[in-house]
Amino acid sequence: MQFIKEHSSLPVPRVFAYDFDENNSVSAAFILMELLPGTVAMDALGGYEAHRGVIPKEYRQNFYRSVAKCHVQLTSLRLPKIGMIVRNHEGGYECGPIPGIGGPFDTATAFFNAWADSVKFKLDKETITQMMQRSPIPAEQMVAIIENFPSQIKAIASRLSLCNEGPFPLAHDDFLHSNIMVDENFDVTGIIDWEGACTVPYELVSFPDFLTAMPVSFDLPQKYDQDGQPLMRNYEKRGASEGSISKW
Numbered sequence: 001m002q003f004i005k006e007h008s009s010l011p012v013p014r015v016f017a018y019d020f021d022e023n024n025s026v027s028a029a030f031i032l033m034e035l036l037p038g039t040v041a042m043d044a045l046g047g048y049e050a051h052r053g054v055i056p057k058e059y060r061q062n063f064y065r066s067v068a069k070c071h072v073q074l075t076s077l078r079l080p081k082i083g084m085i086v087r088n089h090e091g092g093y094e095c096g097p098i099p100g101i102g103g104p105f106d107t108a109t110a111f112f113n114a115w116a117d118s119v120k121f122k123l124d125k126e127t128i129t130q131m132m133q134r135s136p137i138p139a140e141q142m143v144a145i146i147e148n149f150p151s152q153i154k155a156i157a158s159r160l161s162l163c164n165e166g167p168f169p170l171a172h173d174d175f176l177h178s179n180i181m182v183d184e185n186f187d188v189t190g191i192i193d194w195e196g197a198c199t200v201p202y203e204l205v206s207f208p209d210f211l212t213a214m215p216v217s218f219d220l221p222q223k224y225d226q227d228g229q230p231l232m233r234n235y236e237k238r239g240a241s242e243g244s245i246s247k248w
Contacts, residue, residue, distance in 0.1 A: 036190030041177035078167035108161035108201035
């Protein structure tokens with residue numbers, strides 16, 4: 001967060017002090033940071049019970065415009081390698097390993113190879129089979145596609161990125177409106193939950209997670225309630241199941 005604070009005008013908390021060593025004087029890891037103004041967008045105007053986690057229509061244009069400005073700044077922050085941002089002994093910033101994947105990586109090819117070697121699909125065969133009951137594709141075929149996907153990525157890793165070498169853009173791994181704070185007009189006042197942020201290949205930079213290009217009629221029915229409204233808990237479950245940085 002301090003790197004972002006020093007190199008952009010993004011509304012992130014100022015860090016006053018931190019210590020990740022549990023053997024410190026307070027016997028616990030801690031971070032002391034600035035309290036940001038506003039309310040998390042998902043909880044604004046009555047919260048989930050009032051609007052099911054969906055930004056009210058009359059505020060969307062303002063909210064999306066404000067988020068877009070933040071997103072442009074975010075992806076304009078770049079470092080020479082792919083990895084988590086860490087502070088070195090000289091007080092500068094560099095990239096460190098990504099939990100579960102490794103690194104830091106000098107090239108996008110090296111990242112995709114490491115990702116293919118470490119990735120584990122989150123759903124078991126039984127769950128996939130159940131989800132595919134109404135699909136024209138047999139469940140066994142879908143399981144095979146999923147199992148073969150990492151090896152296929154590895155086979156074309158050297159050709160996946162148009163910008164194989166750095167600098168690489170910074171990405172927030174949970175850029176949802178549950179981590180975006182707003183004022184009464186839905187202008188962004190803060191962005192939180194940065195522990196999974198890292199620099200990534202350009203191909204992994206995407207629009208915020210609360211936007212979807214999937215038409216409702218094509219999406220999974222369990223993502224919606226009986227009235228056809230999206231279930232916010234699907235975002236929460238996705239984030240919990242993906243864990244730290246495994247989105248990438």
